[in-house]
Amino acid sequence: xxxxxxxxxxxxxxxxxxxxxxxxxxxxxxxxxxxxxxxxxxxxxxxxxxxxxxxxxxxxxxxxxxxxxxxxxxxxxxxxxxxxxxxxxxxxxxxxxxxxxxxxxxxxxxxxxxxxxxxxxxxxxxxxxxxxxxxxxxxxxxxxxxxxxxxxxxxxxxxxxxxxxxxxxxxxxxxxxxxxxxxxxxxxxxxxxxxxxxxxxxxxxxxxxxxxxxxxxxxxxxxxxxxxxxxxxxxxxxxxxxxxxxxxxxxxxxxxxxxxxxxxxxxxxxxxxxxxxxxxxxxxxxxxxxxxxxxxxxxxxxxxxxxxxxxxxxxxxxxxxxxxxxxxxxxxxxxxxxxxxxxxxxxxxxxxxxxxxxxxxxxxxxxxxxxxxxxxxxxx
Numbered sequence: 001x002x003x004x005x006x007x008x009x010x011x012x013x014x015x016x017x018x019x020x021x022x023x024x025x026x027x028x029x030x031x032x033x034x035x036x037x038x039x040x041x042x043x044x045x046x047x048x049x050x051x052x053x054x055x056x057x058x059x060x061x062x063x064x065x066x067x068x069x070x071x072x073x074x075x076x077x078x079x080x081x082x083x084x085x086x087x088x089x090x091x092x093x094x095x096x097x098x099x100x101x102x103x104x105x106x107x108x109x110x111x112x113x114x115x116x117x118x119x120x121x122x123x124x125x126x127x128x129x130x131x132x133x134x135x136x137x138x139x140x141x142x143x144x145x146x147x148x149x150x151x152x153x154x155x156x157x158x159x160x161x162x163x164x165x166x167x168x169x170x171x172x173x174x175x176x177x178x179x180x181x182x183x184x185x186x187x188x189x190x191x192x193x194x195x196x197x198x199x200x201x202x203x204x205x206x207x208x209x210x211x212x213x214x215x216x217x218x219x220x221x222x223x224x225x226x227x228x229x230x231x232x233x234x235x236x237x238x239x240x241x242x243x244x245x246x247x248x249x250x251x252x253x254x255x256x257x258x259x260x261x262x263x264x265x266x267x268x269x270x271x272x273x274x275x276x277x278x279x280x281x282x283x284x285x286x287x288x289x290x291x292x293x294x295x296x297x298x299x300x301x302x303x304x305x306x307x308x309x310x311x312x313x314x315x316x317x318x319x320x321x322x323x324x325x326x327x328x329x330x331x332x333x334x335x336x337x338x339x340x341x342x343x344x345x346x347x348x349x350x351x352x353x354x355x356x357x358x359x360x361x362x363x364x365x366x367x368x369x370x371x372x373x374x375x376x377x378x379x380x
Contacts, residue, residue, distance in 0.1 A: 015049040022053050025086035033087075038130060039094035042201040043101040043194045043215045047094050047146060055146045061153065061162070062145050071145075075116065075137040075160030076153070082138075088131040095132035095202075096143040099123045102194030105149065106165035112152045114171050116141050117161045122171065125178035126199075129206060137161060173256050185256035186274075193218040226262040231291055242290055245283035264288045264301045272304060272333045281332060285362065289378040300366045300375025303328045303337060330356040331363055331376065339371060 016031035023030070030049075033039060040046050057063055062071045072080035100123075106112060120140035124133055141162050145151060150165025173190040176182040185191075197215040205211050235246040252258045258274050261267035271284060292298045310324040321343045328337040335356020342349045350371040354360045363376045 011048075018053060019049040019090055022049075023082075023084040023086055023089055025084070025089075029086060030090070033090040036088075036091050036094075037205045037211060038202070039091045040211065041094070041098065041214060042198050042211065043098050047097045047143075049090060052090075052093060052142065052146050055142065059145045061151055062141070071138050071141060073136040073138045076141060076162050077158065078138070078160040080138070091130075092132045092135055093139060093143055093146075095127050095130055096123055096135055096140060097147060098194075098198055099126055099132075100144055100147055100149060100164075100166065102192045102198045103166040103170050104193060106167060108150060110150075110165070112150045112163035112165035113168050114164050114166055115161045116144070116164055118175075119164055119166070119171065122175050122178065125180075126174060127202070128178075130202060140164075169254065169256075176256065187253075187256050187259035189253070189260055190256055224262055226260055228264045228267065228291055229260050229262055231294070232261070232267075232287060235287070235290075241283040242287045245280065245287050248280070264291055265303070268301060268329075268331055269304050272329055285331070285378045286380075289380060292377055298366065298377060300369075300377050301331075302375055303331060306336075330354060330359040332356065332358050335359060337374075337376075339374065341371070 012031065012034055015034050016027055019025070019034065020027045020030035034046075034049060055062065056069055056071060062076070069082070070077060072078050073083050074080040117137050120135055120137050123140060124135060127133060137160060141151070141164075144162075144164045152163040152165075153159070154161065154163065167190075169190040170192045173185050173188075174192060174195065176185050194215055194217075197212070201211050201215075232246050233250055235242050236250055237243065238246065249261075253260060258270055261270050267284060267288065271281060276284075288301060292300065305326060305328050307327045308324070309326075310322055312320060312322050324341045324343070326339040328339070330337050335354070335358070337352065337359075338355050339352040340350070352365070352371045352374045354363065354365075362379055364379050366375045366377055369375055
């Protein structure tokens, strides 16, 4: 059942009273904060002030001891009381909560690894220009606990930071995207699911525009199959050039330096997009050869088409026709594969050649394929 306006207003009023009592601000200020457009929840329901307050007294790790809070502004177990400015404290917590919501929730079987102090700096950089451009370590922990994210203590006693359960690779992507002095990610397979929606929504509200509809989560469905990628990752324990290449490829994926090569064809395209050494190219060719040997029949590989040109021809007395020429990158990227089709009455000829001396020695066309269906395999 959808709550009516009376129920919603009642909840806002109850939250405002609770927040005013807790922080010492007046009721009107508390209500204005709770109704602030930035505090309405872009990636989920508006966070409840009463739930935030209850977290400090009921959380398994953060529950207060007697009259003393275990969590304060400086973090866990730190001797620091809350210091509310009575102006935008709730808005800060709402934004930090949304920032944490954009990440994939870490499964309960995995141990949290991201330190709250590091994560709070990442959040501040992402939320630059908002009331959450600066937040304390304690407030980051508070928001994570209110969301129910996995939280763990460090082994070292007296540590004010806690470990927060979000994926390390997603945090690394955001860290590099928003922190100054970092090399920006060149691929987006580790971008948090809610990243783009939250970034766009906040920018719209700050510009005085209406917020977009609340995010409902990533679309469900099968992800794109990645047979070659999965096979290549499985080769990282090999003690040869393929293993070396697989380890470099895996590191590039982990660091968001390049995208995933779902197929061997995509690996060739990827090599044409990034800087690489001749040794890396030769190792990639070896990896593709090993991969194709696991398949029967071999599908070979095709390269990226870069141009197509077609022109009409008057023919040679038997009628008019056309001549088409398609150019593809050669595997090494320094030459071309040229596919030609003469569709002229009496002169219907089709041909494909490797227009690169290096690739002519290192690759060959698969037998039994039509010109338009050509595919290559490496020669060793």
